[in-house]
Amino acid sequence: MSDHGCKAVIVTCIDFRFQEYINDWISENFPPKTFDRVAIAGGVFDVTAVLKQVEISKRLHNIKKVVLINHEDCGAYGEAGTIQKHAEDLKNAANKIKNQYPDLEIDSYYLNLNSSFVNIPA
Numbered sequence: 001m002s003d004h005g006c007k008a009v010i011v012t013c014i015d016f017r018f019q020e021y022i023n024d025w026i027s028e029n030f031p032p033k034t035f036d037r038v039a040i041a042g043g044v045f046d047v048t049a050v051l052k053q054v055e056i057s058k059r060l061h062n063i064k065k066v067v068l069i070n071h072e073d074c075g076a077y078g079e080a081g082t083i084q085k086h087a088e089d090l091k092n093a094a095n096k097i098k099n100q101y102p103d104l105e106i107d108s109y110y111l112n113l114n115s116s117f118v119n120i121p122a
């Protein structure tokens with residue numbers, strides 16, 4: 001990447017079981033030093049907390065993109081955490097971010113325990 005600046009904020013859950021998968025995925029998709037990274041229990045479970053971080057990232061680093069990553073078997077969701085519920089929450093979070101920052105691009109993913117990333121269209 002030739003130009004300077006931070007490209008994205010990447011929001012994930014804190015769950016230790018997924019960090020290596022997320023690290024590998026980020027390495028494949030973003031050059032070093034081009035993204036902010038936020039870990040919040042449940043990923044987008046607490047949309048208000050996510051919005052707060054996106055706001056700061058945008059204000060300080062002028063990000064162009066938000067990447068939201070929820071995952072399978074998330075403790076913050078417990079039994080309620082079906083892929084449908086995660087997809088619904090990811091779409092809802094994307095909509096709320098879009099409403100506040102229409103110029104931001106948003107990519108959402110559901111990460112499986114087997115390390116596969118499923119894109120969730122907004």
Ligand SMILES: [Zn+2]
Nearest residue numbers: 013015042074
């Ligand atoms: Zn989790």
